[in-house]
Amino acid sequence: MKRSKVMVQENDFDVAEEIRWLRQGLPEIGAVATFIGTVRDINDNSTVRAMTLEHYPGMTEKALENILKVADGRFEITSATIIHRVGPLYPEDQIVFAAATSEHRQQAFLACEFIMDYLKTEAPFWKKEDTPEGARWVSARDSDDTAKERWEQMQ
Template sequence: MSQQRVFIQTQDFDLKAEVAALRGNDGRVGAVCSFIGTVRDRNDGSEVASMELEHYPGMTEKAIEAMIDEAHRRFDILGARVIHRVGLLAPADQIMMVAVTSAHRGQSFQACEFLMDYLKTQAPFWKKEQTPEGGRWVDARSSDDAALARWGIEAGSNS
């Protein structure tokens, strides 16, 4: 693995630049699928003024690397890149990106969706929203656990 695959950072990112770096000059790439998550201005019926994300450096990157390894085992993909921001973010800010390359679109779409479902419940991030009612920690939703389960993975497991 010569290319870095996981980036945890406070600064924003540029999808075009990230996809170009992932693709490189690999002539085998026939498909690129990407997903960008952004901060919503509402959650669970409340207005969201900001979101703060925390992580454990080293542990978070290792967990996401393992998720990418699992995506490579399950799908015929050429590469994957995950960027996740931490720190204080405002509504409409980009939180995270998943990009996947493959020879054909089906594998890219599936691997991208798999990684998103996996990241949503298994990546060790802690999110705190500021609302008019005060600060509150954000928990994974049962719908996120169900999305992960369709891949044969139980929430809370490491594989």
């Protein structure tokens, strides 16, 4: 991988700017695959008014860098980015941006999906939702573990 970036931040991100950064000066790139996660206004049949994301500074960035390193070893990617927001967020806010580039689309698609599946299980983030019933911590989903296990079986 020629270029990678990991950011954990409170500020929003500009998708077009991030894609420009991924591609700049790399004319061999023929595909850019992206994922943008946003805050939903409902989860587990309850209205979500806001969400607070917490992380373990330093440890979180290292976990995200490791995910990109593993993705680079598995896929033919040219560049990749993970940006994850922390702090208070509201419905429709962007939470996460994951992107991978490659010469051809399949490797970019696979790498981006892999990055998100591993991020959901390996990155130390904690989510607390503000609902009409009160605040609640969001538990990990079994489907996230299943998605990660699928990649492990493909090794």
